[in-house]
Amino acid sequence: MTAVKVAILGFGTVGEGIFNILKEKRKQLKETLGVDIEVAKILVHNVSKEREGVDASLLTNRFEDILALPQLDVVFEAIVGEEPAYGYLDAAIEKGAHVITANKVMFAKFGQALQEKAKKYGVQVGFEATTAGGVPVIKTMETILRVNDVLHIQGILNGTSNYILTQMRTEGISFETALKNAQDLGYAEADPYNDISGQDAFKKLMILSALAFGKQPNWEDVKVVGISEITLEQVQQADANGQRYRHIAEVSIDENGKIHAEIGPQLVDAAHPLYAIDGVDNAVALDTNYIGKITLVGPGAGMYPTASVMVEDYASMLSKQSVVVPV
């Protein structure tokens, strides 16, 4: 039985979800993977705040305590923003730890650097949770891309925007009222700029572009439009015509290897794979050369959807290690 220690950076919604799942599934993961996974440290701002079910000795506000852990096998990162997240993960890789992140802002910018560094240090980087929450688009694309070429990606990558557009249509309310409802329900932040401006979807699309095409477009060449200009009248007129507004992030590659990316509202009809995606769900439609079009749909955010795909990232890493196949 291998015993490993894991650290969690951040104890917001996602960090707490990771902690709970690792606790609930510890016995099962021991049986299926032959590895005993112990959460050894959690990085938080405020170590004196009491957190239910969490032994206070696990908490630290010093990242050095994380790096000093013996047998540190993986760092789960569930904080926000580029720094200090990138610096933390970079340092963890140097210590020989796998890293798993939900941080799309950091990863859209530093994902390649992290992965190159991880390769050099013989560890892995998990980033399923950066894009489309619980929808397993990263692992699906990794598998598909071993044989298929992905040619074109269209996604609903921001659940808040999709919730607002859905509410405007089904409840006949204005953008402002729908946004207020989303905030009341905790779907939108107090400052909803990143969600409704398209910037959140933009970061996720850049991650998908890097995975599908091996590169991102120049960020400044990408037209990014949010949903705040869409009026109730437009939504109702579209509905009367059998169409719906969807906030779609799309990227494709042309014959010359040039990447084209665009983010903004689109009118789609019932035959479009994203027409039926309502509420806070995310969805990604992939055009591939052999399979054709496949579409993945699921929750775009939330404590357990996001946390569980991060733990799956780790379980996949452990499972690859444990496979012993004589070639």
Next chain:
Amino acid sequence: MTAVKVAILGFGTVGEGIFNILKEKRKQLKETLGVDIEVAKILVHNVSKEREGVDASLLTNRFEDILALPQLDVVFEAIVGEEPAYGYLDAAIEKGAHVITANKVMFAKFGQALQEKAKKYGVQVGFEATTAGGVPVIKTMETILRVNDVLHIQGILNGTSNYILTQMRTEGISFETALKNAQDLGYAEADPYNDISGQDAFKKLMILSALAFGKQPNWEDVKVVGISEITLEQVQQADANGQRYRHIAEVSIDENGKIHAEIGPQLVDAAHPLYAIDGVDNAVALDTNYIGKITLVGPGAGMYPTASVMVEDYASMLSKQSVVVPV
């Protein structure tokens, strides 16, 4: 550079697709996996029939020629029916070869035996192509199940039935006319019994049950109903009510660990994840404990969708072997 030899059993639509993809992607797979994959033998009934692009020396009608291949690393099986398919794969595993199958009839019955045997012989079994064609439901479930419990599965698993139900609704034609159209377009066999009776969906559902719950229900306890009793009037009445008939295969597990499975037409409304799935597409909606509901949609059959997920199975096996991570 490792060099491996592969064999293909059957050279119908799927067998030919595998052959073409392995030829087209040989260089790329060499670069990405470090393995040179050579198709060394193809098992066919008629070795004297000319097949474009295929060197006649590759063809054999004797399975012993396959087993005698030096460096045989994998056998792709694209024939139909329980036997001789099972016997062939069983023998290939004994020779130390991985096996990859698209044969749901064989796999629903002998999948467990094959996997147990493969474990004993240190090889792997790929079966993504047995269920829902190009939709990556098997690998997605394998990943999800490392952490999530799958509680309930609903699928449109037979593209022919879905095409017929869609045509009845959108074209206002009878079951008989829609079936005739499906046959003219090559979607339905000359003998469409397996498709329209639900038997094809039944086999695929049994494979999903085994994967999700570790067991299948007793086959005789499963109610299997096809679509032939649905009238145009029923379809039109449903449409007027905002509902659609879908042929749904579903399976769940109760608190006592008992499996409940059922296959037949269901009326669903617009909020149902399978409502929007039209034409020959397949779709699978999975209810899980942490992620919630995720839905996968894509082509349920066809030369390249099916063949490419089989080659992906093999690429995944090779990629696991080539990962070297110091634990």
